[in-house]
Structure formats: C-alpha cells, structure tokens
Amino acid sequence: MRFTGKWLVAAVAILMLLPRTGWAFNTTTGGEFTDIAGHWAKPPIEKIHAIGLVKGFPDHTFRPNQPVSCLEAITVMLNAAGYSDQIAKLKRAKNAPPSPYPVPWGQNYMDFAVQQKFIPAAMLQNFQSHRAITRAELAAIIANTFYLTAPDAVGYTDGDSIPPDYLPAVQAVSKNGLMSGYPDGSFRPQGQVARGELAAILSKLYDQGWINLDPKRKITGWIARINQVKNGTEIELNSIYGTVKVLADANCKCYYQGQLMDLKQAVNYRVEGILDSRRRAAYLELLERRTFSPVRQEVYASYLRLAEGEPVVLTVKDLMNNEVDYPIAWDASVIDEKAKGKTTGKDLLKKLKVDQFVKLGVTSGGEVKDITILDVKTITGKVASLDRKLRLESKTSNSKKYVPDEFWGWDSGRLVDKDGEEISKIEVGDNVKIYYIGEPFYERVLQIQKQ
Structure with a gap:
C-alpha cells in the first residue's frame, strides 16, 4: 500500500x-x-x-x-x-x-x-x-471537576468581559490560588x-492536596545522608516516624525556593518528595533547613494522643496531672529505651499506648525536639514511712535481684487513685504501686498509684 x-x-x-x-x-x-x-x-x-x-x-x-x-x-x-x-x-x-x-x-x-x-x-x-x-473554559472545568466554590467575589479590571456563566468558576479558581490575573489586574478570559x-x-x-497520589509514592522527612551505593545514589530520610532509604533516579530534580539544587547539598533539609513508578526519587522539594534548636527543658509525662497535621501535635499528661499539647519539631528524634536506641525503620510514635510514659526534650519555643519512650519499672507494697523519702515495708525474698524499697524525691511524682484520677496525698499504711525509672539507688518516681 x-x-x-x-x-x-x-x-x-x-x-x-x-x-x-x-x-x-x-x-x-x-x-x-x-x-x-x-x-x-x-x-x-x-x-x-x-x-x-x-x-x-x-x-x-x-x-x-x-x-x-x-x-x-x-x-x-x-x-x-x-x-x-x-x-x-x-x-x-x-x-x-x-x-x-x-x-x-x-x-x-x-x-x-x-x-x-x-x-x-x-x-x-x-x-x-x-x-x-480559553482561560475561562479551563477555570470552569477545574471548578466543576474539583467542586470548588468562591464565598467571596474576586474583582478583575476586565470583569465585564467574563461571561456570566463562567464568572463563579473564575472567582473559585482565583480564591483558591489556582489561576490568577495579570499585572494590569485583568483575567483575560478569552486568552x-x-x-x-x-x-x-x-x-x-x-x-493544596486536590490531587490524590498513592501514599507509597510520597516521601517526607529530613535528609540525613546522601550515599553512593552499588545501585546509584541513596537518600536517607529521617522523620519522627523512623528512617527510610530510597534510591534517587539519575535525573532526580531537587528544588529549594524555586531554585535547582545539587542533591548533595540537600543534607539537613526538610523535604517532600515524589517517587516514580520504580519507587525511585524523581522530584524533591526542599522546604527548610534544620536549625538545631537546643533543648531547654525535660518534661516527664504520659502519652494521651497524637494529632496529625502541620505540625504534628503530641498531647500528654504531665506529672502535675495537667493535659498539655506540644508541637513536635519536624526533625525531632524518637528513641525507645527498651530498644537501646535502635529506631531505624520503626514507626514508634504510632505504637505508643495511652498512659505510656515518655520524656520530652522541649526547646525555649515550646517545641518538642526529642522523645524518649521510657523503660518504666513498677513495684507494689505498703508505705512504711513518709518524709524526704518514701519507704516500703520490707519483704522477705531469696532473690539476688536488686529491688528498691526506698524512693527519694517521691513527692515529685504524680499521685493517682486506682482509676488514674488525681488525689492530693498518700499516707503511711497505704498500699501503692510505684512507677519509676533510673539506675539502682538513683530511681526517679513518675507516679504513685494508691491501690
């Protein structure tokens, strides 16, 4: 043919x-x-x-x-x-x-x-x-497809030239920051x-979150290392949810404030990235650089809940029985004492249980910089004496394992009843359960629960 x-x-x-x-x-x-x-x-x-x-x-x-x-x-x-x-x-x-x-x-x-x-x-x-x-037609398709509305009107110098049927859509895309006018204040609907x-x-x-992308193709965190490995360039990302390692595509784009950056210069930057179909980093947007704000205060508390958002907010009950909200820094570290600091790849925050004790490192601005999931021990007994130290009645035991029976600074701990509600005092003769941390002879009381 x-x-x-x-x-x-x-x-x-x-x-x-x-x-x-x-x-x-x-x-x-x-x-x-x-x-x-x-x-x-x-x-x-x-x-x-x-x-x-x-x-x-x-x-x-x-x-x-x-x-x-x-x-x-x-x-x-x-x-x-x-x-x-x-x-x-x-x-x-x-x-x-x-x-x-x-x-x-x-x-x-x-x-x-x-x-x-x-x-x-x-x-x-x-x-x-x-x-x-045309611009007006595109505005209408966007507004209709994403169900956008505009509660307030947006004025343009050529507003009279925008067909009435298209005006609500033009206002909707303008108010949502998707399409804007020109320097002379016009929209140019026929352009x-x-x-x-x-x-x-x-x-x-x-x-703005209107386009749904498979969460497995998104990466967030801060870049801790850029390594050259056998298969190419590896990016190590840390976040409050653990550590992730991904390979970068050979043509991976890295931008900071609209300017193209060398990937090797991205260490210590907070990033949002997109993975391609091979699960390789194809596009990285650097949001801000780490400031290394020092911890000014250590707060001992028990976990209540976590609110996802920007920033993530941690709600705890401190040792004064006050419920407090703390924003978590995007570069905060999370350590599990029982795991001896091995946190790689673990989503520790989402594994926290209500009333689990934590230690928070808080900056002068009130932001949590590090979270330690405490290795808490407990002991039960009857209060024998109360002064600067709390002493429990001694128990006969053949075990060679050290068991504390005296607690200095006990009054810095939280006092609660068996239902976890705050009480004002405990007395000699009360049966109690003591939650504590620390090395032998240097125990720190977190909570005393009257039984």
Missing part, C-alpha cells in the same frame, strides 16, 4: 494528540526535557511529570508554550481528580447510539465529563476537541492556556 504525503501528515498529527490517559504521546518517563531550560514553569513541569500526569513528545520536548486543546484539558483534569480508574471501566452497549460529542481519542473521558456536567454548556455548543481552550501554565496549575492542585 502506498501512502501519500497528506496521509503521512495526518498520521503524525494524530500521534501528537494521542495520550490515551496521558497528556502528550511519549512512552518515555525519564530523561530531560530539552526545551524547558530557563522557562518560568520548569519546576512545576518537572514535578507534574514526576507524578505522571504529563508526558513529553517523542523528540524529548515538552513544548511549554504550545496551547492546550480542549480535549487535553478535559482528560488531564479528570486524571488529576482521580477519575481514571472509574473511566477505564466504562463500557458502551453494543446497540448504544454514537456519542453526541465524538472525539479522536479519549471518548470515555469525554462522555464521562459530559455525564457529570464537568464541561460548561456553552463550551459544548459546536464543541471542537482540537481547539485551544489561551499554554502547556507550561497548565503544569503550574496542576502543581498548585497537588500542593
């Missing part, structure tokens, strides 16, 4: 628009884009590429200034919102009429978006999949959207 020049041109054009579930046709997931050096959207392009929402062209270009078509915008936003699996399961009945909005690829995406009313009605009139999408701009919008959606 002989192909004409026109046929070849048409075939190439179709291939360039053929992202079944991606954004641009290219089976290559690694490597460098050759045309984004110096482009303002380089960091978000590389971030979104690491996530897998965008792909380049066969010639290893990204073409950041190329306009985005209507169909490209629809498919990428549906993928970003997490609808790809649901769309992949859609099946058309054999006798079903043809779609009222036929497209050259991604028909399921188009039909799903129409069914869910993600595409504004005005855009569906004389719909052309290959036409460059085209370039691929670099769309990458920047997707990056903001990801940063």
Whole structure:
C-alpha cells in the first residue's frame, strides 16, 4: 500500500494528540526535557511529570508554550481528580447510539465529563476537541471537576468581559490560588492556556492536596545522608516516624525556593518528595533547613494522643496531672529505651499506648525536639514511712535481684487513685504501686498509684 504525503501528515498529527490517559504521546518517563531550560514553569513541569500526569513528545520536548486543546484539558483534569480508574471501566452497549460529542481519542473521558456536567454548556455548543481552550473554559472545568466554590467575589479590571456563566468558576479558581490575573489586574478570559501554565496549575492542585497520589509514592522527612551505593545514589530520610532509604533516579530534580539544587547539598533539609513508578526519587522539594534548636527543658509525662497535621501535635499528661499539647519539631528524634536506641525503620510514635510514659526534650519555643519512650519499672507494697523519702515495708525474698524499697524525691511524682484520677496525698499504711525509672539507688518516681 502506498501512502501519500497528506496521509503521512495526518498520521503524525494524530500521534501528537494521542495520550490515551496521558497528556502528550511519549512512552518515555525519564530523561530531560530539552526545551524547558530557563522557562518560568520548569519546576512545576518537572514535578507534574514526576507524578505522571504529563508526558513529553517523542523528540524529548515538552513544548511549554504550545496551547492546550480542549480535549487535553478535559482528560488531564479528570486524571488529576482521580477519575481514571472509574473511566477505564466504562463500557458502551453494543446497540448504544454514537456519542453526541465524538472525539479522536479519549471518548470515555469525554462522555464521562459530559455525564457529570464537568464541561460548561456553552463550551459544548459546536464543541471542537482540537481547539485551544480559553482561560475561562479551563477555570470552569477545574471548578466543576474539583467542586470548588468562591464565598467571596474576586474583582478583575476586565470583569465585564467574563461571561456570566463562567464568572463563579473564575472567582473559585482565583480564591483558591489556582489561576490568577495579570499585572494590569485583568483575567483575560478569552486568552489561551499554554502547556507550561497548565503544569503550574496542576502543581498548585497537588500542593493544596486536590490531587490524590498513592501514599507509597510520597516521601517526607529530613535528609540525613546522601550515599553512593552499588545501585546509584541513596537518600536517607529521617522523620519522627523512623528512617527510610530510597534510591534517587539519575535525573532526580531537587528544588529549594524555586531554585535547582545539587542533591548533595540537600543534607539537613526538610523535604517532600515524589517517587516514580520504580519507587525511585524523581522530584524533591526542599522546604527548610534544620536549625538545631537546643533543648531547654525535660518534661516527664504520659502519652494521651497524637494529632496529625502541620505540625504534628503530641498531647500528654504531665506529672502535675495537667493535659498539655506540644508541637513536635519536624526533625525531632524518637528513641525507645527498651530498644537501646535502635529506631531505624520503626514507626514508634504510632505504637505508643495511652498512659505510656515518655520524656520530652522541649526547646525555649515550646517545641518538642526529642522523645524518649521510657523503660518504666513498677513495684507494689505498703508505705512504711513518709518524709524526704518514701519507704516500703520490707519483704522477705531469696532473690539476688536488686529491688528498691526506698524512693527519694517521691513527692515529685504524680499521685493517682486506682482509676488514674488525681488525689492530693498518700499516707503511711497505704498500699501503692510505684512507677519509676533510673539506675539502682538513683530511681526517679513518675507516679504513685494508691491501690
């Protein structure tokens, strides 16, 4: 069969628009884009590429200034919102009429978006999949797909030129910091959207938590070491939940405040990273450097609960029976005394049980810098005397193991009843259970429980 020049041109054009579930046709997931050096959207392009929402062209270009078509915008936003699996399961009945909005690829995406009313009605009139999408149309698709609203109006100098049907969406994406106006205060609703701009919008959606990424592909913590190993460059990440080691992709991007950094300079920086499909670090964003704030106070307390967030907040009951919230520093260390400091790979915080005793190292700013899970011992007995020391009635034992029966500074410990409620005093003759730590003859009382 002989192909004409026109046929070849048409075939190439179709291939360039053929992202079944991606954004641009290219089976290559690694490597460098050759045309984004110096482009303002380089960091978000590389971030979104690491996530897998965008792909380049066969010639290893990204073409950041190329306009985005209507169909490209629809498919990428549906993928970003997490609808790809649901769309992949859609099946058309054999006798079903043809779609009222036929497209050259991604028909399921188009039909799903129409069914869910993600595409504004005005855009569906004389719909052309290959036409460059306008800023107002993209705003509407984003607002509809992610169900964004704007409680307050946003004013633009060209607000009168924004079609009324699109105005709520424009205000929603503006209030959520996804699309902004130009220096002259205009929004330019009819302006085209370039691929670099769309990458920047997707990056903001990801940063704000709108794009769901498999948690196994995310890494957080602070970089303790960068090691050269047999398989490449290894990154050792520490956090309050333990230590993780990952290999870096050969083209791993590392940014701090929008500036590209050498990975070797990232030690002691707090980082949020994205792993590629091979579970290798593909993109790292450095957030802040460690300050090494010194511990000013040691607090003994019992664990109550942990609140995930930024920062993580630890709630404890101190030895005065006060419930106190402490923010945990992102570079705090967690040590289990029973494990003799071996914490690598262990999520110790989430294994804490209510009323388990800990020692907190607190900075002058009230932030927890280190957490020690204490190796607490207990002893029961009857109080024989109370003065500067508490003495228990002696018990006859043939064991050669040391068992304390005198506790100095006992009154610095917490006093509770058998239900754990605070009491004001104990007396000679009371049966008690004493919780203590420390070496023989240097025991420290944490709690005395009246039985």
